[in-house]
Amino acid sequence: xxxxxxxxxxxxxxxxxxxxxxxxxxxxxxxxxxxxxxxxxxxxxxxxxxxxxxxxxxxxxxxxxxxxxxxxxxxxxxxxxxxxxxxxxxxxxxxxxxxxxxxxxxxxxxxxxxxxxxxxxxxxxxxxxxxxxxxxxxxxxxxxxxxxxxxxxxxxxxxxxxxxxxxxxxxxxxxxxxxxxxxxxxxxxxxxxxxxxxxxxxxxxxxxxxxxxxxxxxxxxxxxxxxxxxxxxxxxxxxxxxxxxxxxxxxxxxxxxxxxxxxxxxxxxxxxxxxxxxxxxxxxxxxxxxxxxxxxxxxxxxxxxxxxxxxxxxxxxxxxxx
Amino acid sequence: xxxxxxxxxxxxxxxxxxxxxxxxxxxxxxxxxxxxxxxxxxxxxxxxxxxxxxxxxxxxxxxxxxxxxxxxxxxxxxxxxxxxxxxxxxxxxxxxxxxxxxxxxxxxxxxxxxxxxxxxxxxxxxxxxxxxxxxxxxxxxxxxxxxxxxxxxxxxxxxxxxxxxxxxxxxxxxxxxxxxxxxxxxxxxxxxxxxxxxxxxxxxxxxxxxxxxxxxxxxxxxxxxxxxxxxxxxxxxxxxxxxxxxxxxxxxxxxxxxxxxxxxxxxxxxxxxxxxxxxxxxxxxxxxxxxxxxxxxxxxxxxxxxxxxxxxxxxxxxxxxxxxxxx
Numbered sequence: 001x002x003x004x005x006x007x008x009x010x011x012x013x014x015x016x017x018x019x020x021x022x023x024x025x026x027x028x029x030x031x032x033x034x035x036x037x038x039x040x041x042x043x044x045x046x047x048x049x050x051x052x053x054x055x056x057x058x059x060x061x062x063x064x065x066x067x068x069x070x071x072x073x074x075x076x077x078x079x080x081x082x083x084x085x086x087x088x089x090x091x092x093x094x095x096x097x098x099x100x101x102x103x104x105x106x107x108x109x110x111x112x113x114x115x116x117x118x119x120x121x122x123x124x125x126x127x128x129x130x131x132x133x134x135x136x137x138x139x140x141x142x143x144x145x146x147x148x149x150x151x152x153x154x155x156x157x158x159x160x161x162x163x164x165x166x167x168x169x170x171x172x173x174x175x176x177x178x179x180x181x182x183x184x185x186x187x188x189x190x191x192x193x194x195x196x197x198x199x200x201x202x203x204x205x206x207x208x209x210x211x212x213x214x215x216x217x218x219x220x221x222x223x224x225x226x227x228x229x230x231x232x233x234x235x236x237x238x239x240x241x242x243x244x245x246x247x248x249x250x251x252x253x254x255x256x257x258x259x260x261x262x263x264x265x266x267x268x269x270x271x272x273x274x275x276x277x278x279x280x281x282x283x284x285x286x287x288x289x290x291x292x293x294x295x296x297x298x299x300x301x302x303x304x305x306x307x308x309x310x311x312x313x314x315x316x317x318x319x320x321x322x
Numbered sequence: 323x324x325x326x327x328x329x330x331x332x333x334x335x336x337x338x339x340x341x342x343x344x345x346x347x348x349x350x351x352x353x354x355x356x357x358x359x360x361x362x363x364x365x366x367x368x369x370x371x372x373x374x375x376x377x378x379x380x381x382x383x384x385x386x387x388x389x390x391x392x393x394x395x396x397x398x399x400x401x402x403x404x405x406x407x408x409x410x411x412x413x414x415x416x417x418x419x420x421x422x423x424x425x426x427x428x429x430x431x432x433x434x435x436x437x438x439x440x441x442x443x444x445x446x447x448x449x450x451x452x453x454x455x456x457x458x459x460x461x462x463x464x465x466x467x468x469x470x471x472x473x474x475x476x477x478x479x480x481x482x483x484x485x486x487x488x489x490x491x492x493x494x495x496x497x498x499x500x501x502x503x504x505x506x507x508x509x510x511x512x513x514x515x516x517x518x519x520x521x522x523x524x525x526x527x528x529x530x531x532x533x534x535x536x537x538x539x540x541x542x543x544x545x546x547x548x549x550x551x552x553x554x555x556x557x558x559x560x561x562x563x564x565x566x567x568x569x570x571x572x573x574x575x576x577x578x579x580x581x582x583x584x585x586x587x588x589x590x591x592x593x594x595x596x597x598x599x600x601x602x603x604x605x606x607x608x609x610x611x612x613x614x615x616x617x618x619x620x621x622x623x624x625x626x627x628x629x630x631x632x633x634x635x636x637x638x639x640x641x642x643x644x645x646x647x648x649x
Contacts, residue, residue, distance in 0.1 A: 039461070140332065141339045146627050148586025149604060149620045150343075156608050156616055157347050234470045238590050241472060242605055256473070260594075270480050277473035284468025292464055295536075 037296060043289030050283055053099035063093035066250060087262065094255055095275050101251035102283065105163060105236045109170040110229035110287075116175040117224050118217075121182030122209060125190070136183065142176040148238065155244040166245045170232050178224035185220055186213060219294060226291035233284040252276035252283075329635050333628045340624045344617040345394050349387075404614035406607075414618045417603065422622065425599030428515055429588050432522045433630075437577055440530025444573075445566045447531065448538030449557075460535065463528030471587035475521040475594040482517060490514050492596040518595045526584055533576055537569040544568075571642050578634035581627045 034040040053060060066089065124135040154169050189195065198208050214221070239245060240253025247254050255276040259269070397404075403414040447456040482489045490513060541547065542565050550560045589601030596602065600619055607615040 039464070137335065141336045144336050144582060144624075144627065144631065145340060145343075146582040146585045146620075146623050148582075148589050149623050151586075152589070152604055152608055153344075153347060153616055153620050156611070156613065230468055234468070235586070237470050238472065238586070241470075241590065242593065242608065256476075273473075273476050273480070277470070277476065280473065281465065281469040284470075285465040288464050288468045292460075292532075 034293075037293040039289045039296070040293030043286045043293060046282055046286035047290070050099050050103055050279075050286070053096050054103045055100075057096045057100065061090070061093045061096045063090040087258070091255075091271060091275060094250055095252075095279065097250045098252045098255055098276065098279070101163065101249055102233070102236070102253065102280070105167055105170070105251070106229050106233045106283065106287070109167045109174065109232045109236070110225050112167070112171045113175040113228050113232075114178060114221060114225040116171060117178030117182055117228075118214065118221060120175065121179040122186050122213065124179070125183045125186035126205070126209065136180075139176045139179045139183075142173060143180065147173050148235065151235065151239060152242075152244075155239060162246045163249065166236060166239060169239075170235060174228050174231060174235075178228060181224065182217065182220060185217055189213065189216065223291055223294055226287050226294065229287040230284050230291065233280060233287065237280045252279050325639060326632075326635065329632065333632065336628060337624065340621060341395065341398065342391075344620065345391055348613065403618040406612055406615045409612075409615075414614050417615060418600070418618050418622055421598060421600045421603045424597065425588065425592070425601065426626075428518060428592075428597065428599060429522070429584065432519045432526070433581070433584055436523050436526040437530055440527040441534045441566075441570060441573060443527075444531045444534025445538055445561065445569070448535045448542060448569075449561050449565070451539070451542075456535070459531055463531055466525055467528040467532075469525055470590070471521055471525050472590035472594045474524055475518060475591045478517045478521055479594070489517050514595075514597070518591050518597050521591050521594075522584070522588055525587065529580065530573065530577075534569065534573050537572050538565055541565045541569040567641065571638060574634050574638050574641070578631040581630050585623055585627060 034044050120135055120139060124132045124139070127135075150173055151169055154173075155165075158165050158169075195208065195212060198212050203212075236245070237253040237256065240247070240251060241256045241260065243257055245251075245254065247257050253276070256273060259272040259276070262269075262272075401415060403418070406412050406414045406417045409417050443455065443459065447453070447459060450456060547560060547564055550564045555564075585601075588599075589604055591597070592599045592601035593605045600623060604616065604619045604623075606612070607619065
């Protein structure tokens, strides 16, 4: 699982002339990268589909996902593409409407923990001394403490916590890996010429952090966000599966909770368990694919080599092949 | 040696944090839910157990937080983890001790298997760059690594238990059998372990393959690999002794870090399979509002993870002379 995070390509090595041109470069590079990298394309398309479902669910289905008005435990049919639950709800409607809460949890908690990672990682690197020691200690401990049991304990003491609590818990426990990576990245940049130059110019440290450092670390920050989003999709689904959050809301995790509660497997309603699981996996995979794609963009050595190699093999024998 | 000592110091701090979290969480949370729990059990607990609970959750005590804290640590030091409320008259320690071997067996074997297999596949994938292993596996495992463990468990149950009827899917052995050291019982236990183990293995192995492959690719472009090739060393020797030995180091520390994640996934896998290990117990404790049991389990899981990380650290020191020299 660590693969999702590690081997993140280093941030662009070139010292910046100005922050704006670098931001422009980053956006341009991102766009080209998404189009040229197959993993990125697939990930982006998946994410777009889910986003569409989350924003305009009523365009796709007219049924109310919560209404228990249909026949119970119906099989798939033209009226109910995925059949109905044993409570008489339409599974297709739940699948479509479920995208919203799931996506919100993943994106919001991913963004917030990335912000926390950046803040804590950079603060630790730049303050140094005692603040660094304290922040790094907290981060390292959170990194080692088994997350899910910790989540369960916190959840247990916050019964009836809704989505907000769920997101809060995910943010607090999920920022550590990114913070640690960003800290070491920031430390390694500390004495780069362009930062020294900014200091000599007499820039304030806030300016240095926001205009010089953060843009340089864009790719690592993006990777942190994507990696955290993958984790949060999985963790949120797990927590909802055991009934944390609000089981009354419609999301893929709570669908699994009800499937387990209503013994969907034992009564042969396989789709009830399969559909939300596939969606969770695909959403997680979308973030993961984008993450690996950025990895390959940052570290060209990792890109697939099939085609160039075949060509080379025709021309000359591969040197050093054993 | 200094490296190990420093790590040991960090572990002690982590453990202390874990204990303190257990102590502080119920006190920080609004409306202390432990109160409701204790009201429920008021008549049934003996005064001594009740007093221990009061100390643990900061109820009805007119002492300072600090005194309570030291009393709590003292209780822990004497192994007093309290009485389980979900499994009522039993002390928490007994309940936990019964669950540990199952999780240790299931998780220990699968973790090591996943790490070994994943690392080997990653080495081969990077070595035969562009071969079928290298082109098929990474995309497949990108997707499997994003699947929740427990859901894989559900799918395995559908396919292998409910559809095909090959393997059992509840509990860790057939409850009609009496646990004993004979082949019938052991094979039964193994049968029950297959599906949960596969569920963990499938999701867990992908990460190893990919990290190992990626570090291996970076390592293979190093000068000393070219040197080894120039010397005409056999391919296997270059692959294993030169490249893999160096590439495995970041993977080892990654292994240690990911243990918390594996344990997290295993909690729900055990729950799905009603496998009576530590994770299953944790969900049970959550359902039964059994806070003492929950906290003890958190402590035990943390201890286990720390111990495993320590082992990985020792392995790193053995494999990497630089950690020995730098200290």
